[in-house]
Amino acid sequence: MLSEKQLIADCQRGVKSSQYELVRRYTGMLKTVCRRYAPDESKVKDLVQETFIRIFSNIENYQPTGSFEGWMRRIAVRCSLQWLAKNYNKREAQPEVMPEGQPLLPKALENLAVAEIHALIAELPYGYRTIFNLFVVEGYSHKEIGHILNITESTSRSQLTRAKIILQKKLKKYNTSKYKSA
Amino acid sequence: MNWDDLHQRLNKDTHENVSSEEVDSIWSAIEPEVDRINGRRRRKKVGWLFFALVGMLAFAGGLFLMNLNSNENSIAYQDKIKVSETDSKKIPSEVTASKDEKVATQQTLSTKDNRTKKETIIYNKKSASNEDVDFKTTTKIIRTNNSTTRGIASTNYKNINTKNIQTPAFKEQEVKKPQTIIVDSYINSNKTIASVNRSFTPVELLDRPFTGAVSESLKIDFYNKINNDASKPEGRLTLELLGGISKAKRDFRTIDTSNQYIIDLRNEYEKSLVTHHAGIRLQWQFDNGVYLGTGAERTAIRELLDFQDETPLPETAQAIERYALKISDNNRFVKGKLQEPEEPIVKKIYNSYNLWDVPLLLGFRQTKGKWSIGAEAGTFLNVHFRSKGEILLSDADFIDINTTRRSVGFGLHTAGFAERQLWNNLSIKASPFIRYYPSSLARLNFPIEQRYTLFGGNIGIIYKL
The missing domain is CATH 1.10.10.10 (Winged helix-like DNA-binding domain superfamily/Winged helix DNA-binding domain)
Structure with a gap:
């Protein structure tokens, strides 16, 4: 099994088998992220696909200074938010001062x-x-x-x-x- | 539990299980796009590799071309040395000498490439007698396989292998007179550049013993021969094609001081533009670095008359405008002028002064390796002059300067230059110069004379004929 470092290096070189391996490994994680923003399961899949395409397009620029998963999550979040921005009208709520940090049950x-x-x-x-x-x-x-x-x-x-x-x-x-x- | 705990808990396990079918579905959806990304990445890499390769080839080609001449000389020289060492065995020994006869054997080998390589060996006396030899302390004795042969060599020079060089013999009956055998020669373009000679001089004919000073002078003479011949194997006549630009500084002169007003106006409205130069020159180079040059050069001095003003239309006065100062019922006239309609005067004319000159130049060139620097000075005899355009004659009148004169005399020229040899016969040159034309370039008998000083630079190529 390829290490994460090797997997990234292979993907940066465009090795297709490693790219498939990356999809296999991280689809679950990215689905979790995208599901928080997507209205339905089909949209989740679209967002995950879009996220992977962006990952493969930009993986050459990835610097191993932080977590690779964190880097992919940020891409997934941005991808999801951009989709939201396109498909939902923004609603600006009036600022309200309300207490926060209340403990849940x-x-x-x-x-x-x-x-x-x-x-x-x-x-x-x-x-x-x-x-x-x-x-x-x-x-x-x-x-x-x-x-x-x-x-x-x-x-x-x-x-x-x-x-x-x-x-x-x-x-x-x-x-x-x-x-x-x- | 608070919100932070919820954050921890929700991020604790973010990997949900997905089936392989789902992964394959996602992969098949994105695979074409991934292929496109990979292809783009490969093309990008190939592009960079191509540019790197082209860059490296260009760099290597440039180096090759720049060092072509020196390499040729160097390789040819080294080959010749090898040939010399092996062929020396084949020298027919037509003469035979007894070993105890006192002779002086002198062999000098010298050449020059871009790093000025010089080699010298001097052999002295096959016999062991050193009474006639005055060795300097800075020289060292070379012993060959023939123990009876001794030599001295300057420590600054590289010693060649003398093992294979046989000592030429000579006939006993000819010992009394000097003789020389050419062991080998370095020939380029059917011209002998360097040769390896062996001279036999009977000791009794020597006017003085061999010393380091004698060998030094021999080396220098030989070096100069090679230096001049090797760097200019095809001759000393060079052809130069030059082009350049300069800034013309104009100097007006007039005897009548009333014209100073016009000069001021012309300085205000006439602007000097870039002067163009193009020429061809032939140079004859002497051994001592001095050269003579001549040829033809065209100089185009350009100016722009950009005049904008208004002038009243004649005999169209419409009113008299007066200004008066009133003090205690006393009106005092201060100033008045005619109210006339004015017409704008706009003139934008490019003036040109074209000169065809024959330069007569004396210069000096110092060459070191592939670089040469030098300076030259001389006169530019004007053989043809033509001016075209208009200049201000008064504050609103213009005069045509179109004229063709046989000559405006001559110009004084001085320049420095730097040259770089590219190939055997081709060099490039950059030369800043100053030129002054003491004669006026204005129309004949025009009250305002105009002289020019040009500050500029030429670049060009030099071909050794």
């Missing part, structure tokens, strides 16, 4: 699987979901999010707060129904 969250949490996040409106994913999952700052989405920092902050509130409610509701069904 600890017990409820711990009882949920990652897939269930992702499913709940996916139910968020696309604007909230995007900012929530960028901030909470990808770890971007509000400044970076504002730059990526071309919105103000305060807009990003307020939409994140709303997303968190909605997600809390959904978690509570999901746990209640789950408890009742059990």
Whole structure:
């Protein structure tokens, strides 16, 4: 099995078997990233394909100073956001000062699987979901999010707060129904 | 659990399982695009390789061409040396000498390539008698396989292998007179560039003993012969094709000081443009670096008359405009002028002064390797002059300068130059120069004379005929 370093070197030289190996290894990871932004499974696949094409186009410029997975994730996020920017109208929310960092329901969250949490996040409106994913999952700052989405920092902050509130409610509701069904 | 914990948990396992069918589906969708990317990358690499190859070939070709001449000389010389060493065995020994006879054997070999390689060996006396020999302390004795042969060589010079060089014999009855045998020669284009000679001089005929000083003078003479012949194997006549540009500095002179106003106007409205030069020259080079040159050169001095002004139309006065100063009911006239309609005068004319000159030049050239520098000075005899255009005669009048004169006299010329030999007979040249024409280039009997000094440079190629 090729090491990651060897795999990158081969892809930089255009070795096709290694390019296929890269697709095989990282399709799952990129699908996870793209799924957070894509509305449906078919779009996820489109975004993953687009991400791979961009990876192969730019892999010559990749410098092994950081994580290769992180570099691919950033490409996938940008790819997804560009698609979002083209297909959804931007909605600028008025800045609202709302408390953030409120703890989730600890017990409820711990009882949920990652897939269930992702499913709940996916139910968020696309604007909230995007900012929530960028901030909470990808770890971007509000400044970076504002730059990526071309919105103000305060807009990003307020939409994140709303997303968190909605997600809390959904978690509570999901746990209640789950408890009742059990 | 807080949001940070959620971040950790959501990023803990981001790899979802995908089936091989799904991977194949994605791969088949992107494969054409991947092929296109790979092809583009390959073409890019091939392009860079091609350019690198072309660059390297150009570089190597340039080096080859620049060193062609020196390499030819060097290779030819080395071949000749080898031939000399082996062929020397074949020298017919028509004469036989007794070993105890005192003779002086002198052999000088010298040549020059781009690094000025010189070799000299002097043999002295086949006998062991050294009474007549005054060796300098800086020379060393060379012993060959023939123990009776001794030699001295300057420590600055490379010694050739003397093992294969046989000592020529000579007839006993001819010992009393000097004789010389040409062992080998370096011939280029049917002309002997260098030769290896062996001279036999009976000791009693020597006017003085061999010394280092004697050998030195022999080396220099031989070196100069090769230096002159090898670098100019085809002769000393050279043909130059030159072209260049210069800046013309114009100097107006007039006896009548009332014309100074016109001179100021002309300085304001007439601008000097770039002067063009083109010429062909023949040079005859002497041994001591001095050369004489002549030929033909065309000089085109160009100027631009760019005049814009307004002039009142004659006899069209419409009113008199007056300015008056009123002080305590006393009006005092200050200034007045006629109110006349004016017409604009716009003139944009390119003037040219074309000169055909025959240069008569004396110069000096110092050559070192492939480079030569030097200086020259002389006169440019003008054999044809033609001017064309218009100049200001007054503040609103112009005069045609079209004229064809047989000559405007001569110009004084001085220049420096640097030359670089490219091939055997071809060199390039760059030469900054100053030229002054003391005669006026204005129309004959024109009250304002105009003389020119040209500051410029020529570049050209030199072909040794």
